[in-house]
Amino acid sequence: MAETASILSPDKKVIVPDVLAGCPMANMITAADVRRLKKEHPDAAVVGYVNTSAEVKAELDYCCTSTNAVAVVNALKDKKEIIFIPDKYLADYTSKQTGRKLIxxxxxxxxxxxxxxxxxxxxRKFHPFAKVMVHPECLSAVVALADVVLSTSQMGKYAKETEAKEFIVGTEVGIIYRLKKDNPGKEFYTASERAICPNMKRTTQEKILWALEEMKEEVRVPEDIRQRARKALDRMLEII
Ligand code: SF4
Structure with a gap:
């Protein structure tokens, strides 16, 4: 995400409190992997999740988020083939929603x-009146059991706007604090206490303070990669 901020705002200084707080899923694919896929499917459009490295984004035609993945794929009606990386579960969910076969x-x-x-x-047995909302990065079998499938930002909106008073939440447990704070009259239960992202938990208040005091570590994307990655982000913004 820090790299994305730097790609979009090259004139601003972007710092991260812990350089090891990256996304493990983003590390599951490299730019060389994407180039290989493109060689195997030369006519395919390449759509990549925002949780990817800047080098991978530079290989994409379109970037997407979990909020707009379906809209981005739906906009590519004229493309015969679509490569969708790196999350196979988000790909499966997007494929089912759009009716498109995705590589x-x-x-x-x-x-x-x-x-x-x-x-x-x-x-559900413990909370029979609760709405089950899960993130599309969940297992397909979990997505199939949900009442609604939503990105993190959509969960915040849905919790506020729906009349339901109780929610079972299938995503990283940290969102529960925010949901409770924003909706004091409602109850939120985590689907699993195991859903803790150790990398996200590396960023603490102390580390944010130290990063601000020392203004480091700075994240900067090389200009040639930045310009190519920017195109994928811009194309996404043109669609949504
Ligand atoms: S929960 Fe952690 S591993 Fe999963 S997408 Fe978010 S940062 Fe990446």
Whole structure:
């Protein structure tokens, strides 16, 4: 995400409090892997999730988020083939929503795959009136059990706008704090206590303070990669 901020705002200084707080799913695919896929499918459009490195983004035709993946793929009606990387579960969900066969990669979020179908079934028994909302990075079997499939930002909006008072939440547990804070009259239950992302937890308040005091570590994307990656982000913004 820091690289994406730098790609979009090259004149601004972007710092990260912990350089090891990257996304493990993003590390599951390299730019060389994408180039190989493009060689195997020369006519395919390449769509990549925002959780990818700057080098990978430089190989994409379109970037997407979990909020707009379906809209981006739907906009590519004239493309015969679409490569969708790196998350195979987001690819599966997007494929089912759009009716498009997608060429996916064997990437996944190690945190979201810890939420199992039995977790959803168990929590439903405990909270029979709760709405089950899960992230599309979850296992396809978990997505199939949900009432709604939403990105993190969509979960915040849905919790506020729907009349339901209780929610079972299938995503990284950290969102529960925010949902409770924003919706004091409602109850939120995590689908699984195992859904903790160790990399996200590396960023602490102290580290943010130290990063601001020292203004480091700075993230800067080489200009040639930045310009190519920017095109994929711009094309996404043209669609949504
Ligand atoms: S929860 Fe962690 S591993 Fe999963 S997508 Fe987010 S940062 Fe990456």
């Amino acid at each position: 996916s990669w064997n990437g996944y979020c190690p945190t979201h795959v810890k939420i199992l179908p039995e977790d959803i079934n168990r929590e």
